Amino acid sequence: MVGITDQLRATKPQPDLVDRFYKVVEKLKLENPFHCYQCFKCTSGCTSFRLTEIMPHSFVNFVRLGFVEDMMRSELLWACCQCLKCKERCPQEVAPVDVIFLLRRMTVSSGAEIPEDLSKIIMNVTETGFIQGIQKVKVGETSVDREQLGLPPITLPEKFSSVFMRAMEEQIE
Amino acid sequence: MKVAIFPGCIAATEQYACELATREVLRELGVEVVEVPGFSCCGWPLQNVGTVGWVYLAARNMALAAEKGVPLITLCNVCNRIFYEAKFLLTVNSELREKISSLLKEEGRGPLDGVEILHPLELFHDRIGVEEIKKRIKKPLKGLKLAAHTGCQAIRPRKLRSIDDPEYPRKLPSLIEALGAQSPHYPEALDCCGAYLFYTRKDASLTLAGEKVEAVQNWGFDGLVTICSSGHRMLDGKQDAAATTIGKALNLPVVYYTQLLGLAMGLAPEKLGLQLNRSPVRNLLGKIG
Numbered sequence: 001m002v003g004i005t006d007q008l009r010a011t012k013p014q015p016d017l018v019d020r021f022y023k024v025v026e027k028l029k030l031e032n033p034f035h036c037y038q039c040f041k042c043t044s045g046c047t048s049f050r051l052t053e054i055m056p057h058s059f060v061n062f063v064r065l066g067f068v069e070d071m072m073r074s075e076l077l078w079a080c081c082q083c084l085k086c087k088e089r090c091p092q093e094v095a096p097v098d099v100i101f102l103l104r105r106m107t108v109s110s111g112a113e114i115p116e117d118l119s120k121i122i123m124n125v126t127e128t129g130f131i132q133g134i135q136k137v138k139v140g141e142t143s144v145d146r147e148q149l150g151l152p153p154i155t156l157p158e159k160f161s162s163v164f165m166r167a168m169e170e171q172i173e
Numbered sequence: 174m175k176v177a178i179f180p181g182c183i184a185a186t187e188q189y190a191c192e193l194a195t196r197e198v199l200r201e202l203g204v205e206v207v208e209v210p211g212f213s214c215c216g217w218p219l220q221n222v223g224t225v226g227w228v229y230l231a232a233r234n235m236a237l238a239a240e241k242g243v244p245l246i247t248l249c250n251v252c253n254r255i256f257y258e259a260k261f262l263l264t265v266n267s268e269l270r271e272k273i274s275s276l277l278k279e280e281g282r283g284p285l286d287g288v289e290i291l292h293p294l295e296l297f298h299d300r301i302g303v304e305e306i307k308k309r310i311k312k313p314l315k316g317l318k319l320a321a322h323t324g325c326q327a328i329r330p331r332k333l334r335s336i337d338d339p340e341y342p343r344k345l346p347s348l349i350e351a352l353g354a355q356s357p358h359y360p361e362a363l364d365c366c367g368a369y370l371f372y373t374r375k376d377a378s379l380t381l382a383g384e385k386v387e388a389v390q391n392w393g394f395d396g397l398v399t400i401c402s403s404g405h406r407m408l409d410g411k412q413d414a415a416a417t418t419i420g421k422a423l424n425l426p427v428v429y430y431t432q433l434l435g436l437a438m439g440l441a442p443e444k445l446g447l448q449l450n451r452s453p454v455r456n457l458l459g460k461i462g
Contacts, residue, residue, distance in 0.1 A: 028224065029265045047365045051377045078373040081381065083365040084254075084329035088339050095330075101220060108222045117372040122218050125230075129213035131182040137189060139448050149189050149446070151196075155210050163280045167229035168219070170276075172269055 001055045013066025024173045031095040036060045042086035042096045052079040056086045056096030072107040129156045177209045181249035184402040190446025191402040194431035215252035231259035236282040244289040250326035250401040256290045298344040303351045311439035313353030320394040321345040324401040352437040361388040366404040382407040383415030396426035396457045409452045426457035
């Protein structure tokens with residue numbers, strides 16, 4: 001992730017977005033990101049930091065300094081694996097993972113695109129109620145389904161899709 | 174005791190062995206499974222896009238179980254965490270609670286209060302208990318050394334609910350040892366299976382799964398034991414793809430705890446869906462005899 005000095009030179013902070021961000025934090029009773037004292041404990045134990053450049057403490061810091069839009073646009077927003085170690089271990093009870101997920105929701109509601117595979121499984125949930133259709137799985141040379149294995153059928157109430165679509169349109173943030 | 178099983182997407186649509194083995198061992202242990210038609214996704218993927226959508230999905234599933242008045246057993250760690258998070262949000266945010274209540278009414282669901290969410294670790298370890306399980310063992314798994322993978326979402330965050338110690342989870346290892354096997358701690362015990370990254374960073378996701386399997390393999394374990402359908406899908410179902418991604422040979426048997434428990438209780442492997450596992454479980458079955 002970009003360092004603080006480079007970030008300060010590259011763009012101007014957007015303090016109004018910090019207020020918008022904090023309102024949601026209060027509404028959803030998320031841990032207060034302003035209590036972070038940048039000890040780096042989250043990043044040092046971050047699962048995704050082993051494989052990518054994601055730094056949870058930087059997400060928290062940039063957001064409270066006002067670089068909300070820059071963080072919303074960061075590709076690294078989608079590199080979090082939600083192992084929740086940062087949230088569990090923070091000595092200040094900050095939850096970097098919740099900051100990252102709130103940024104994801106903000107970027108989606110601003111109309112930005114989300115990773116293709118994620119958008120596919122969300123489409124599947126709206127259409128079938130599950131992230132994918134009921135699969136046939138291989139056993140040796142043949143394929144079997146739930147019924148052949150003696151598992152009860154999966155059924156969804158008729159009204160499911162219409163009510164769920166209405167829920168998706170509702171906003172509280 | 175009566176329970177309902179919440180399969181979640183992965184077990185409902187693909188990881189059939191998870192539900193099969195759970196049903197078999199519960200029947201054997203005298204726990205009645207009450208059927209609840211109508212379950213959907215728990216809401217997890219929607220957590221990326223908005224709040225009302227995912228909380229509605231979580232709430233409708235909990236309301237379905239509440240109508241039957243039985244605890245809900247989650248076959249996926251993620252679903253368990255999502256249900257608890259939804260319960261929390263519905264308690265602290267009255268605006269959200271009102272919206273969700275009216276949506277539930279529209280679907281024809283009853284009230285969402287009072288449903289008990291039970292993780293399989295709580296069911297087997299805290300309710301049924303290690304001593305009771307020991308009494309049911311017909312084929313002790315003597316001489317086997319098995320690694321436990323409890324999974325991130327079951328143990329964190331502790332503030333939300335406390336299923337096991339978030340830094341040193343011991344319930345799954347002690348349940349494995351109840352079957353006569355050994356399950357010592359290993360340094361990578363808390364390493365993530367990568368399931369969450371599968372839809373946003375596939376390579377990183379498979380690398381995490383591959384490195385976890387490789388570590389367990391290198392410590393000389395006879396196999397890896399899971400308790401979550403999402404984690405199992407990565408470590409067993411995608412073990413070949415993970416091996417290709419990290420460029421290593423992986424051949425570690427990975428089984429659900431319920432499959433292992435069933436085997437130790439003398440149930441037939443095909444009843445427990447072991448023919449559906451993708452990792453070389455025959456190597457492990459050979460050692461059990």
